[in-house]
Amino acid sequence: MDILVCVKRVPMVGGKVVLTADGQDVDTRMSGFTVSPHEECAVEEAVQISERSGGTVTVLTLGPPEAADQLREMLALGAHRGVLLETDGREWGPVATSAAIAAAVGELGPTSFPLVLVGNEAADTGGYQVGIRLAHALGRSCVTGIKRLDLAGERLRAWREHGAGQEEFELGLPAVVGVKEGINLPRYPSLPGRLRAKRAEITVLKPVWQADGLRKVSLRVPAGSSQRAQVLGRGVEAVPELMRVLSEIGLLSPASRANADGIVA
Amino acid sequence: MSGAVLCLVELDGDEIAVASQRALALARLLAADAGALIAVVLGGCGDGVAAELGRRGADELCLVSSDEIAGYAPVAWARSLEQLAAERAAVAVVAGATDRGSEVLAHLGALTGLPVASNCVAAASIGDGSWQLVRHRWAGSLLEDAILEAPCALLTVAADAAPSEVASGELASGEVASGELAAGDAAVADPAAARGAGGTAAPVVTFTPALEPADLTVCASLSADQGGGMSLATARVVVGGGRGVGGPDGFAALEELAGLLGGVVGVSRVVTSQGWRPHRQQVGQTGTKIAPELYLACGISGAIQHLAGCQAAKHVVAVNTDADAPIMSRAEYAVIGDLNEVIPALVTAIKDATGRS
Numbered sequence: 001m002d003i004l005v006c007v008k009r010v011p012m013v014g015g016k017v018v019l020t021a022d023g024q025d026v027d028t029r030m031s032g033f034t035v036s037p038h039e040e041c042a043v044e045e046a047v048q049i050s051e052r053s054g055g056t057v058t059v060l061t062l063g064p065p066e067a068a069d070q071l072r073e074m075l076a077l078g079a080h081r082g083v084l085l086e087t088d089g090r091e092w093g094p095v096a097t098s099a100a101i102a103a104a105v106g107e108l109g110p111t112s113f114p115l116v117l118v119g120n121e122a123a124d125t126g127g128y129q130v131g132i133r134l135a136h137a138l139g140r141s142c143v144t145g146i147k148r149l150d151l152a153g154e155r156l157r158a159w160r161e162h163g164a165g166q167e168e169f170e171l172g173l174p175a176v177v178g179v180k181e182g183i184n185l186p187r188y189p190s191l192p193g194r195l196r197a198k199r200a201e202i203t204v205l206k207p208v209w210q211a212d213g214l215r216k217v218s219l220r221v222p223a224g225s226s227q228r229a230q231v232l233g234r235g236v237e238a239v240p241e242l243m244r245v246l247s248e249i250g251l252l253s254p255a256s257r258a259n260a261d262g263i264v265a
Numbered sequence: 266m267s268g269a270v271l272c273l274v275e276l277d278g279d280e281i282a283v284a285s286q287r288a289l290a291l292a293r294l295l296a297a298d299a300g301a302l303i304a305v306v307l308g309g310c311g312d313g314v315a316a317e318l319g320r321r322g323a324d325e326l327c328l329v330s331s332d333e334i335a336g337y338a339p340v341a342w343a344r345s346l347e348q349l350a351a352e353r354a355a356v357a358v359v360a361g362a363t364d365r366g367s368e369v370l371a372h373l374g375a376l377t378g379l380p381v382a383s384n385c386v387a388a389a390s391i392g393d394g395s396w397q398l399v400r401h402r403w404a405g406s407l408l409e410d411a412i413l414e415a416p417c418a419l420l421t422v423a424a425d426a427a428p429s430e431v432a433s434g435e436l437a438s439g440e441v442a443s444g445e446l447a448a449g450d451a452a453v454a455d456p457a458a459a460r461g462a463g464g465t466a467a468p469v470v471t472f473t474p475a476l477e478p479a480d481l482t483v484c485a486s487l488s489a490d491q492g493g494g495m496s497l498a499t500a501r502v503v504v505g506g507g508r509g510v511g512g513p514d515g516f517a518a519l520e521e522l523a524g525l526l527g528g529v530v531g532v533s534r535v536v537t538s539q540g541w542r543p544h545r546q547q548v549g550q551t552g553t554k555i556a557p558e559l560y561l562a563c564g565i566s567g568a569i570q571h572l573a574g575c576q577a578a579k580h581v582v583a584v585n586t587d588a589d590a591p592i593m594s595r596a597e598y599a600v601i602g603d604l605n606e607v608i609p610a611l612v613t614a615i616k617d618a619t620g621r622s
Contacts, residue, residue, distance in 0.1 A: 013403065013406075013568070013569055013570070014566075014568050014569070014591075015566060015567060015568055015569065015590070015591030016569070016591060017403065017406055017407055017569055019407075026407075037534075037551045037570075038551060093380065094374075094380075094381070095374075095378075095380055121367075121383075123403065123550065123551075123570070124402055124403055125402060126383055126384055126401065126402065126403075126404060127381070127383050128362075128367040128368070128371055128381075128383050128421070129371040129374060129375075129381055129383070132368065132371040132372055132374075132375055133371065133374065133375045135375075136372070136375035136376070137375075141482050141483050142339075142483070143483060144364070144367075144368050144371075145364040145368070160364060161364075162364070162485075162487065163277070164496055165487060166487070167337065167485035167486070167487060168485065168486050168487075169483055169484070169485055169486075171482060171483055172482075180551070181544065181547075181551040181552070182537075182544030182545065182547070182551075182552070185537075185538065185540060185544075186538075212380055213379065213380030213413060213414050213415050214380045214381075214382050214398075214411055214412075214413050214414075215411060215412045215413075215414070216409055216410075216411050217409075217410040217411055217412060218409075218410050219402065219407050219408070219409050219410075220407070220408050220410070221406075221407060221408075222405070222406075222407070222408055227594055227595075228593060228594065229583055229592075229593045229594075229595075229596035229597060229598055229599035230597065230598050230599070231588070231598075231599050231600075231601060232598050232599065232600050233600060233601075234600070234601045234602050235600075235601075235602035235603065235606055235607060236602070236606055236607055236610040238600040238601075238602065238607065239607065239610045239611050239614050240614070241600075242582070242598075242600060242607075242611055242614075243611070243614050243615070243618065245580075245582060245598055246526070246559070246615075249558055249559055249580055250558075251502060251526050251527075251558070251559060252615065252618060252619065
């Protein structure tokens with residue numbers, strides 16, 4: 001079976017988010033870009049399926065020409081083909097993005113991908129919509145939030161967390177599945193994988209931007225992110241102070257201990 | 266703008282789920298400008314729910330009942346909201362940004378062709394089918410001021426916003442009628458008083474949607490609890506371990522400390538991506554969001570994706586060799602030192618103090 005995986009290029013952010021002067025974007029001059037974590041797991045899942053049962057994995061992204069870098073990262077993990085829906089760098093909303101992907105699926109072959117995997121939500125915009133809108137555009141079933149996937153012929157079973165338990169879904173192909181990090185542990189790219197990815201040809205399509213109904217005005221960093229911790233001490237010498245803090249929070253009281261004793265860890 | 270505001274309410278047993286409480290708070294503020302607030306519950310619920318919804322400002326409880334919907338069926342739920350919104354001339358449909366709330370509203374957006382604004386912390390109508398919003402990006406590490414243009418606003422409300430951060434989620438312009446969520450749960454603490462109503466139970470109406478077989482193709486069945494003790498999401502104490510733990514063997518001391526404090530161990534993303542601990546213990550944007558009394562973060566530098574998962578922690582104490590680590594801007598207290606020395610010493614001290622062994 002041939003699988004399509006949709007990924008998004010997002011800024012690589014670590015300890016601090018810095019915005020550009022105009023407040024429109026995350027400043028990436030010092031950080032660079034990566035693929036959203038859920039989507040990296042979607043690629044790993046697709047590669048594992050293709051290793052077990054054959055078929056190919058096509059990885060698709062919508063973004064500026066530089067987003068080809070992220071496609072190559074995913075090709076290095078074992079995906080076979082890359083498709084770039086090239087934009088001029090403007091931000092695309094979920095309505096426009098899903099429409100462009102649906103059109104691309106039509107162009108690449110409407111029946112060529114019985115299974116489409118997406119990340120559950122993008123790390124930056126967290127819209128939770130592209131996969132679902134894509135499923136509607138393609139007339140397919142869709143499940144999201146998936147942390148375990150079993151494929152058997154034309155049927156798939158999928159599980160997601162719900163409270164302390166799980167919800168189980170069973171549906172037929174073709175389908176769109178939104179997966180979450182934790183469904184697998186993505187591999188590191190191998191050297192042959194990197195070399196293959198470097199040489200791979202990437203199919204480029206150029207969709208037309210459309211307004212989405214939701215327009216970003218500007219970004220800002222929430223207030224209150226600039227406090228500093230009060231240092232209780234250095235090394236083991238700080239333990240008495242740490243005990244005082246635990247006691248003040250009420251964690252060393254007899255009631256707390258009784259509570260603790262009652263819990264099955 | 267006049268018309269009803271629908272709020273999809275999820276239940277946690279007989280209680281209104283926390284995420285839905287936040288959604289109701291925002292929906293009630295929108296309804297103050299628009300008209301009636303209709304709380305929508307799929308399936309049945311106890312009498313206590315209507316009373317609680319009344320206290321939270323709902324004018325009606327609409328029970329969507331259908332023999333065809335057995336359990337959670339995302340498209341059928343969205344179809345029900347679509348038909349109810351049309352019948353009641355809704356100007357907004359609001360849900361908590363849970364897996365289900367986000368999924369149902371995305372389906373509703375796809376069915377209607379309307380945009381969806383996810384993870385909102387504030388919203389207000391500015392007329393002519395336009396809405397001014399503040400929403401989360403990067404799971405709340407950034408705020409986005411945005412304009413939504415839609416005849417019916419489809420909004421999900423950030424389920425895990427920290428009180429301090431929601432307070433700063435005020436609308437950028439001071440001119441609009443504020444649809445801002447108050448700090449913490451203040452907006453829902455005494456909604457009846459805020460509304461000037463008597464807090465009587467919301468009258469119950471039922472709605473039967475017209476569903477097609479295709480709306481019911483995807484339907485969840487519930488599996489039994491996974492078991493395995495206390496949930497990370499609801500634990501009173503979380504002892505966190507990061508790269509500084511050094512390897513899979515380093516977690517024994519953290520487990521022992523968590524046990525003594527009646528808590529559980531949580532980890533950072535690097536720990537799970539190294540394969541040291543399972544992903545279900547991961548705290549953060551792509552893991553579990555925690556809300557303990559105490560989060561003791563050991564050897565965790567504090568990437569924003571990790572901090573997004575512990576915004577709701579009441580007290581954060583960091584143990585780290587690096588006094589300049591980003592976690593220090595979130596922690597209330599810090600111990601500068603090697604966790605592999607500090608934690609065993611703390612375990613001994615707690616045992617001495619409490620007479621446990």
